Amino acid sequence: MASDRLWEDRGSKIVILDTNAILMLFELNINLESELKRIIGNYKIIIPKKVYDELVFFSNKINGKKKIYSKASLDLIKKYEIVESFEKDADNAVFLLAKKTNGIVVTNDKDLRKSLKEKSIKVLFLRAKKKLELE
Numbered sequence: 001m002a003s004d005r006l007w008e009d010r011g012s013k014i015v016i017l018d019t020n021a022i023l024m025l026f027e028l029n030i031n032l033e034s035e036l037k038r039i040i041g042n043y044k045i046i047i048p049k050k051v052y053d054e055l056v057f058f059s060n061k062i063n064g065k066k067k068i069y070s071k072a073s074l075d076l077i078k079k080y081e082i083v084e085s086f087e088k089d090a091d092n093a094v095f096l097l098a099k100k101t102n103g104i105v106v107t108n109d110k111d112l113r114k115s116l117k118e119k120s121i122k123v124l125f126l127r128a129k130k131k132l133e134l135e
Contacts, residue, residue: 014103021106048093
């Protein structure tokens with residue numbers, strides 16, 4: 001079955017990335033765009049402003065690989081839409097944006113995955129450190 005037939009409409013699906021997912025792209029060298037195309041077909045990536053803010057914080061306030069990955073992440077997400085969010089933290093911003101847009105969230109954060117699943121929000125997560133899988 002073609003992946004685009006899994007969805008009711010044939011338009012682009014909204015994909016929301018959390019901080020964990022963006023950093024994971026660099027930590028594990030994942031090709032996000034080819035994985036999204038493979039799983040869901042047409043998509044549009046959006047990033048909550050709180051996620052962007054977390055990456056800025058990490059790139060300025062911490063040391064080591066996470067700082068390097070955060071700086072690279074900021075360059076990567078320039079090509080995606082960053083959506084203003086007024087929630088207190090990034091997880092809430094991701095959750096509310098997914099709910100509002102009927103979007104699919106990409107994350108490996110276990111707590112966030114669990115709360116999204118409880119609210120029937122679709123989640124893509126990393127399986128075997130190389131492929132995304134729809135939950």
